[in-house]
Amino acid sequence: MEKDNQEKAGKSSPPESGEVHDIDYGAETELHRTLGTRHLTMIALGSSIGMGLWLGSGTSLIDGGPAALFLGYLLSGTMIWAVSQSIGEMAVMYPLPSAFVQWSSKFVDPSVGFALGWAYWFSYWITIANELQGVVTVLSFWTSKVPTAAWISIFLVVIVFINVWAVKYFAEVEVAASSIKFSWIIVVIISLIVVSAGGAPDGGPIGFRYWNSMPFTNGFKGFLSIMPTCIFAMSGSENAGLVAAETANPRRAVPRAVGSIWIRLSLFYILGALMVTITVSPEDPNLFGGSGTNASPFVIAYRNAGIPAMADIMNAVIFISVLSTGSISGYGGSRTLMGLSHLGMAPKIFSKADKHGRPLAGLAATLIIGGGLAYLNVSTSGATVFSWLSNLTSLFTLFGWGMICLSHLRMRHAWKIQGRDPADLPWKSGVYPYAPIWGLFWCILLIIVEFYLSVWPLGGSPNAKTFFANYVSVPAIIVAYIVGRLYYRGPWWVDAATVDLDAGRRFYHDVQDEEAKPASSKSLWQKLAFITE
Structure with a gap:
């Protein structure tokens, strides 16, 4: 049984046996709690598996080389592992509409939450634009006769259609798309090992x-230059925190999701990157960002091996992945606006949801701006647009990941100085404080690295255009923070001794598994897609 209990003072009393109740931090949400563990896991994973991996690996291979690409994804993987641990602890106890925005406001400073919320909303519609641009690139593998603007318009409508479905059906679409991605990556790993060993129709053994x-290919600076693409590729995993607000039982769903996300991303990115590096030359002109057809390195690997059917299937899977990531960004953007509105940081219209639990105003704003930005690709090369937008998104992501880790450290600090026992946490990370410290350290360091690369770009000389194209995200965050400071004023940090640790919290006590259903009521995907559990 579950109860909502809002008290004017923002305090709560312990629940009676067998009950779950929570207090919404900022406002009562109209979102429905209809999602389960597999939805949460697959939506978070689906956010991460898109253009960054399938296409962005091509530009990274050219700029950094095989060793740089592999190490870049390895480092990014450790960072998302650290972030997922922080998300796990906080999302179980505070499953709030915009998650990390509200955590930052609660434990760090409202000005930081304001800057983070708007930065993340910017990144969501930037990602929509980037993924729509990726759709054009993927489809150009088969035909270049359809105008770019036509492709963008068609698939923008598709993304809108997916997002205006009831949340339950949206989630099922993402489970299906993510299941396809997972099933196919296993095929990719096995088949490209065979290709590298010389078992393909064309070409002999490649090995290493x-x-x-x-x-x-460009030394240490080349390695540094590909980190934005690696970060962009893994961005979106933090959406597990957002989805927790619409999950029936976060205590069950969130730990399982965050505990497996980084492992599955490692399967995709680390092993996937390794397969690319042993089968595709960094000098192949057809790589995305090169002078040829601008195809995915995975597609090129099959085409060069003389397996055109596999190349076509690979391109189709990339198409599904890119479209899926675009639709998830609409979901994330609308929920972020809802959380901002609940905190009084955005217009009240964004706090509303319809009877199906859809925040339509937030969806409209996110999809219209993201779709409009996608039309930049009409007059500019796809690789150039990808470079601009991925750099912008990666810096927003680094800021977000860093604030998630910092919020976790501050939450635990408040928990400690208020005399509470860590054993009372509904779910506890086994690697605290090392994981959040690790994640925060690398986020700060890579933001500094990006400043260096923006001033002294790879293969170019310092110029204002390159600097602002690559680093404008940081001034945008600073401006948003200053606006927040001017409005909220007060101390630079929230006083940990006065943080209301029960406001917005969901209490758990003798709760039965709310997701359990009779076998006969399970959907087809629940029965077949065992890989999602």
């Missing part, structure tokens, strides 16, 4: 030829 001849 490219690792031996050109592990780093």
Whole structure:
């Protein structure tokens, strides 16, 4: 049984046996709690598996080389592991509409929450634009006769259609799309090992030829230059925190999701990147960002191996992935606006949801701006637009990941100085405080690295255009923070001793598994897609 209990003072009393109740921090949400563990896991994963991996790996291979690409995804993987641990603890106890925005406001400072919320909303519609641009690139593999604007218009309508479905059906679409991605990556890993060993119709054994001849195409600076693409590729995993607000039982769903996300992303990114580096030359002109057809390195690997059917299937899976990530960004953007509105940081219209639990005003704002930005691709090359937008998104992501880790550290600090026992946490990370410290350290360091690369870009000389194209996200965050400071004033930090640790909290006590259903009521995907559990 579950109860909502809002008290004017923002305090709560312990629940009676067998009950769950929570207090919404800022306002009562109209979202429905209809999602389960598999929905939460697959939506978070689906957010991360899109253009960054399938296409962005091509630009990274050119700029950094095989060793740089592999190490870049390895480092990014450790960062998202650290972030997922912080999300796990906080999302179970505080499953709020915009998650990390409200956590930052509660434990760090409202000005930080204001800057983070708007930065993340910017990143969501930037991602929509980037994924729509990716759709154009993917489809150009088959035909270049359809105008770019036509493709963008068609699939923007598709993304809108997916998002205006009831949340339950939206989630099922994402489960299906993510299941396809997971099933196919296993095929990719096995088949490209065979290709590298010389088992393909065309070409002989490849082995680690490219690792031996050109592990780093542009040295250490080349490695640094590909980190924005690696971060962009893994961005979106933090959406597990957002989805927790619409999950029936976060205590069950969130730990399972965050505990497996980084492992599955490692399967995708680390092993996937390794397969690319042993089968595709960094000098292949057809790589995305090169001078040829601008195709995915995965597609090129199959085409060069003389397996055109696999190349076509690979391109189709990429198409599904890119479209899925675009639709999830509409979901994330609308929920972020809802959380901002609940905190009084955005117009009240964004706090409302319809009877199906859809925040339509937030969806409209996110999809209209993201879709409009996608039309930049009409007059500019896809690789150039990708570079601009991924750099913008990666810096927003680094800021977000860093604030999630910092919020976790501050939450635990408040918990400690208020005399509470960590054993009372509904779910506790086994690697605290090392994981959030690790994640925060690398976020700060990479933001500094990006400043260096924006001033002294790879293969170019310092100029204002390159600097602002690559680093404008940071001034935008600073401006948003200053606006927040001018409005909220007060101390620079929230006083940990006065933080209301029960406001917005969901209490758990003797709760039965709310997701359990008779076997006969399970959907087809629940029965078949065992990989999602």
